Amino acid sequence: MSTLSPLRADLAALSPWIPEGSRILDLGCGDGTLLAHLAATHKVRGYGLEIDPDNVRAAVARGINVIQADLDEGLSDFADGAFDVVVMSQALQALQRPDAVLAEMLRVGRTAIVTFPNFGHWRVRAALLAGRMPVTPSLPARWFDTPNIHLCTVADFEVLCQERGWKVSRRALLDRRHRGGLAIRLLPNLFCEQALYELRAG
Amino acid sequence: MTNQTGSVGVVTPQRFVFEQSLQLDCGRSLPHYELMVETYGRLNAKASNAVLICHALSGDHHAAGLHAPDDKKPGWWDNCIGPGKPIDTDRFFVVALNNLGGCKGSTGPTSLNPETGLPYGPDFPLLTVSDWVRSQARLADRLGIRQWAAVIGGSLGGMQVQQWSIEFPQRVRHAVVIASAPELSAQNIAFNEIARQAILSDPDFHGGHYAAKGAVPSRGLKLARMLGHITYLSDEAMRAKFGAELKSALPAFNFDVEFEVESYLRHQGQSFVDRFDANTYLLMTKALDYFDPARDAGGSLLAAYRKASARFLVIAFSSDWRFSPARSREIVRALVAAGREVSYALIDSQLGHDDFLMPIPQYHGVLRAYLQRAAEEVA
Incomplete structure (x- = not known):
């Protein structure tokens, strides 16, 4: 059987937030790495949604329950409160309507865990000050070929949560080495590169 | 049995005879029935690696390989x-x-009715998918298969x-x-009804007793198949294949036949x-x-799948x-x-319903990945 490969840093950071044995929906599950890992370490059960056919095949090959779907079409296949946790990692900024998908996550899940790159990071600001669209380790694509159409800063995200009445129950703001630190604690929106949030409906 | 690469080679169909009466959903029963069967590969010692292939409307037991080395066409899958x-x-x-009610050697309308000594014809009972599955379960018993590694269709x-x-x-x-559905749509049933009416209204149908009259309702059956073919292909596929070209x-x-698509x-x-x-x-469409x-689970597909x-x-x-x-999403x-x-x-495809028979790389890739795991589980 397949052995577990090391998790991407943001996935490793959110894994401890997943309750043992929970029912989980992973939006944009890729090749199923996170679900396979959580099934082995946290005995979770659930499904991944994925749009890319090669990833669907790879997830099937891992023995993951993967459903080929477009997140922008919503989660109408799933009942209210069907999951303990709905996870979406690094997909928020590529959606047509991130706010609508977040609302859907909180409809079908008791909690929603989201990770995204912070567009308020100083590297981004520095690039814009120099008059160029940023190309950074977190955002490696250029303006014309990027899949990221709805980038936001940590501050923007928290304003949205406040406006919609979503409760932030946990947050982790990480630098490029996926660690926290004093600089991030003092000026999170300037020094955080990867943001992790756990939300609950208000 | 020859075994060339990628082919199961030359295969010989087997006839399985069942003498135990089979109670059918329509209320009637078949006192005796026969099934034509082909098998490929080897059953392992635990009998855990068996896969059942269920055929579609016009399929049969010849799913793979050849019946003779010089056969032009191999089995349907x-x-x-x-x-x-x-x-x-x-x-x-x-x-x-070949499912019960078929016409490729399993007991069906062309078989002799033991009560009359004549072909069943229209007197053969109408069947349900459940009837087929129960007849297939008896075949599994006969082959010593308690659990299928996979059932595929x-x-x-x-x-x-x-x-x-x-x-x-x-x-x-x-x-x-x-490429299936949790039940037929009204549109699907409508297509089937037109196909049936084409057959039933053929003067050579003789109320289904055409064999006894030495007739074949060929016009009706031909029309039924022509209609079916249109529904198995996409508009784009027909356009690409035939356009609106005159011959x-x-x-x-x-x-007369003027357009390419008419000829086809x-x-x-x-x-x-x-x-x-x-x-x-007629029986297959019903x-x-x-x-x-x-319907069998009180109107709830969810309740059905809970079983x-x-x-x-x-x-x-x-x-x-x-x-x-x-x-398919309804099923999911x-x-x-x-x-x-x-x-x-969801396979990106061009042909239409018939694509489930085509070797589309994305399709075969995901099927292969899934079945490799299934094979590892039972190895």
Whole structure:
């Protein structure tokens, strides 16, 4: 059987937030790495949604329950409160309507865990000050070929949560080495590169 | 048995005789029946590596390989079944049969009715998908297979897979439902009704007793198949294949074959008449129409699938409008709501419903990946 490969840093950071044995929906599950890992370490059960056919095949090959779907079409296949946790990692900024998908996550899940790159990071600001669209380790694509159409800063995200009445129950703001630190604690929106949030409906 | 690479080689169909009466959903019973069966690969010592292939409307037991070395055409799903193919006969023992009511050797309308000594014809009982599954379960008993590693089928075959998972949950590890639906739509039933009316209104039908009269309702059966063919292909595929091309330079202003697509449909219709029985066609379309596991579970598909315990792989094709992806999504939605294990793949395709028989790389890739794991589980 397949052995577990090391998790991407943001996935490793959110894994401890997943309750043992929970029912989980992973939006944009890729090749199923996170679900396979959580099934082995946290005995979770659930499904991944994925749009890319090669990833669907790879997830099937891992023995993951993967459903080929477009997140922008919503989660109408799933009942209210069907999951303990709905996870979406690094997909928020590529959606047509991130706010609508977040609302859907909180409809079908008791909690929603989201990770995204912070567009308020100083590297981004520095690039814009120099008059160029940023190309950074977190955002490696250029303006014309990027899949990221709805980038936001940590501050923007928290304003949205406040406006919609979503409760932030946990947050982790990480630098490029996926660690926290004093600089991030003092000026999170300037020094955080990867943001992790756990939300609950208000 | 020869074994060339990728092919199961030359295969010989086997006849299985069942003397125990089979009670049917219509209220009647068959005191005795026979099934024509082909098998490929080897059953392992634990009898855990068996895969059942369920055929669609016009399929039969000849799913893979050749009947003679110089056969021009292999079995109907030869591109998917064989050594190293997605349904890998180096790992699985594959069983394909001609369903009850068929016309390729299994007991059906062309068989002799033991009570009269004449062909059953229209007196052969109408069957349901559940009747088929129960007859297949007896075949599994006979072969010493307590649990299928996988039951696989497309279209009407996918309905048998669903029925297996609901009616015999402990006997199915994996259920692979391809280009299918949880029940027919009104539009689908309407197409079937037109096909049936074409046959029933043929003067050579003789109330189904055409064999006794030495007649063949070929016009009706041909029309039924022509109609079916249109629904198995997408608009784009027909346009690409035929366009609106005239066979000659100018219109002839008559009702002869003038357009390429007319020529194609007439050829398909005629070749079908030569290999298929009209009463079997009527029976198969009725089995499609009757299939509705939700009805059997108090109107709830979710309740039906709560009975299942298999893992599911559901596959749909983007260009299929006869059994559209939306219908497969209904199956997936009900399985998720019932808490069942399910994966779903939507294959980007051009041809239409018939794509489930095509070796599309994305399709065969996901099927292969799924079945490799299934094979490891039972090895």
